[in-house]
Each structure stands twice: as C-alpha cells, then as structure tokens.
Amino acid sequence: MTHAGHDRIADLAIAALHEPDPDALWRSIAEEVLGTLGADLLVHKEDDWTPERGAVRLWEPTESLGADAVSGPLRAAIRRCYPVVDHYLVSGDPAPVSAGGIIGDARWRGTAFATIAREELGARDVLTIPFPDTEEPLRGWLLLRTGSPFTPAEVDGAHRLQPLLCGVERQCRTLRRLRTPPPQAVPPAPGPAAGQAAGPIADPAAARAVGPAVGPAVAAADPVRLAAEHGLTPRETAVLTLLAGSLTAEAIGRRLGISVRTAHKHIQHTYRKLGTADRLSTVLRAQSLGLLPLPRPGHRDGR
Template identity: 40%
Template structure:
C-alpha cells in the first residue's frame, strides 16, 4: 500500500468488517475484529486503544499485535508512555480536526526525531512512526481513539492515511455498537439477568444491531438521533424499526419498548 489511494482490496475488507461487526453479539470481540483488520491493512506492529479519554498517568490501555491481544506484554513504565498519547492528544485538544495523522506530521519531523517524548516512545516500544485514528465522542473536547505503531521500519505512507480516513467512520460505528451492546448487557440484575435477556432476544430473532436500536429507542431518541449515535442513516434506522415492529408484533415505538420490557429484552 504505497500509492496515494487506499487499496481497493483493503476497502472491501472494511466492508466485511462492518458486516461482521453487525452480527457479533459479544462487545468484547468487536475491537478484536477491528484491530485484526487495522493491523493487517496498515502493516502495523502494535495497536493501542484507551477506552477512557486520553490523558497521562491513568486509564486502562488495551493492546493488540498481529498475533492477538497483548495487554500483558508491557510493563508499567511502557504503559505510562503510551498513556500520554504523544503527539496526538495536544494536537486534537487544540481544536484541530479529528482526522487521522501520523506522528511525524503531527509533531514535525525534527521534533519526532529529537523531542524527549518521542525518544521515550522509541526506547519503550521501538516506535518509528505512529498513526493516530481519533474517534468522535459525545463529550465535547474529549479525545478518544486508537494508535497504530510501527517499530523499526519505514513510516506510514499517504496510502495508509487514505485507508485510515476511510476506516475512521467504520471504526467509530464499531465503537458505538460495542458501547450500546455492553450497556444493554450490563443493566441491573447481574449476569443471570443478562443471560436471560440475551436468550429472550435470541428467541425473538433480534440481531445485535436491532438490539442497539431498541436500547436507544428506549431512551426516547428520535430516528435521527439514533442514526447519529450509531453512524448510520435515518433510513437505515427506520428499516431496523420496521423489523422490530414485526418481531414484537407492534405498530409503534412506545408499544415496542413496552413489549420489550414485558418480554424481558429490556
């Protein structure tokens, strides 16, 4: 992937990722799917995600390599270096657009070679370049997303950035989908209640995407608001609503939410 345009094969795989994510019922597996694709398409060595806002010194860091999850491979000092989010956090916090960038472009070539934070990243991880993939969040000003590291090799190319720009809305949709599925599975009642909820949803033939739409519907959100949260079109939301009405035997949103609560799906 060395040209200025994203590889059509990689873009086709992005579509496959989106389809696979919509059929995945386990939120914890969604990021594994996403990072397997990102690491391969970007020829990266390490993927980093921080579920909380990027800030130094605290927060849970999740790591993946091409071989799989790697949360156990790094020590506290290495994790502290990663948590700084250098050089991306300060850049995005300053109000710059939330678009994918490389560390070299963000910090400047000289700073990336000589600045102390860059040196700590090289010492801790061997990072020769990092690609930042920021993700929008409802909290204004909060910086979230993932970082892809290359170690001991040449920098990311313009084609990698082109791919990352295409991947950004897909990864954002995967994150939103995972968050709403997780919230649906962890509502009051404990693990046993969650198991019953999942069994009843399965008995009705609800897809993971229909579950997330239903959960947002229960929050009294409009189709436009649901579409914005999930990164899909209002027309797609209405299609999911039609499927929900059919499966619950209802005709409107309120009746659907009430029936979902009666059956234990919500």
C-alpha cells in the same frame, strides 16, 4: 490503502454488527486494520487517560499482549502521547494524524515518547485514529509502526476507516450496556403488626400478600439472550434500546452510523418480530418480555 482493503474492513464491520459479544467485536477488525495500514502494534484507548492512570494494552496482528508487556515509563508516554494530544486540544480537528505529520519526522524522533517507544518496541512512528462522535472520554486507536513513517496515503486510508470504526465502537458500547442488568429494587421487609412478635411469616396467605422479595426472574435475565430468543439481531436490539430513549429514526441513524432508511428498516423488523405496530407498544412489549428495563417510578418511557 487500496479499495480492496477498505472493502474487506467494511465487510468485517458489517459482520461485527451481528456479533452479540462486545469483547469479540474488535479482534478481526484490529487485525485487518494493522495489516492494511502497515502497522505493527495497536493501542485501543477505551477510558480516560492521565500520565498516572488508564488502561494501556498492546495488540499485535495475532494477539493481545496485555498490560504486562508495557513498562511503567512507556505506559506514561503513551497516555501523554505527545505531540498528538496537544494537537487535538489546540486544533479541535479529530482527523487521523501521525506524530511525524504534526511536528516533522526529525523533531518527532527526538521526543521522549519516540525514544522510549523505539527502545522498547522498535516503533518509529505513531498514527492516531480518534472516535470523535462517541461518548466522553474521547476514545480511539494508536497505531505504532516499526519501519518507515506512515505515508500520506496511509493517513488518508485512516480517514476513510474512521467512520466505520466509530460505528463499531458505538455498537460495542450499546451491547455492553445491554449486558449490564438493571439494578433490582428490593422492597423493605414488612414490620410486625402491633402486638405481634417480629419473625418469619407463618401464614401462607400473608406470605402471598407480601409477595417476592425481588422482581420477576425475567427482569434479571440476560437481555442479549432474550433478544436472540425473540429473533432480534444485535443491531435490532440496539435500535430497540434507542427507541426506548425517545430517539427518532434520524437520530438512531446518526447514533449507529447508518442511513435513515436503514434505521427505518430495523425499526419495522423490530415491530414485526415483537408483534407491535408503533414505538410505545414496542417499548411496553419489550419491557414486559425483559428486553428493556422497567421505567423508574415517575419516569415516562417509550415517548
């Protein structure tokens, strides 16, 4: 992979960190990686795989082919992914690797996975890029090539891209969590007083005393939209969420794949935009605005 290709993907990864839609994060990066590494198809592993279950969707350079483009036997072979899965289980080394690089091109071509991938997709080699520092289960990419095997230089290019892709994966999952509204507790309806028949409350004053059946409207609003209304970028929103989880600037930097200095800058920008001066007041302010869920009873947040 050329330095120019790496720089283009780095620019795309930085741009993706300002993309509020997690489903739109990967498309342009996937297209660039396919072109840069000379691959023809891509599988994004986002959940746990067994031979019987797990989403398998193929990407071409210009579109997602969807699950219907993959036959049952091919889906099972991709999930099994011999010899790559065995290699990672035995070695514990999460570095990118090609199937031919593990057991040799000749032996790889004789495996069941290689045979069915060649028959259905014309694929001749598979290169995997795991995302080792993301949440369980292990996520990553499988790149398939229809021409010659992946070269050592292309595997090395995958090594250089791996930290960028891990950072985008973490950002994508953080945005998905933010877009999932927290469950709202619904208080039980008050029972009738002694000697009073059950039924709707007729007294308006009593109705006001009981209060609404659900929380304030701001608690059910989209946190991503609310963050944009308060001038927060998606990256600052992710930092805010991690602040609420009591992570230090150093831990935030490691989680998001950025330097400690950059993490401090995002924290200071978040303080300024919310009109606060420290972590606790920032978390409390964000909760009052609906940017963060309210703490559960008995749970001390912002520390």
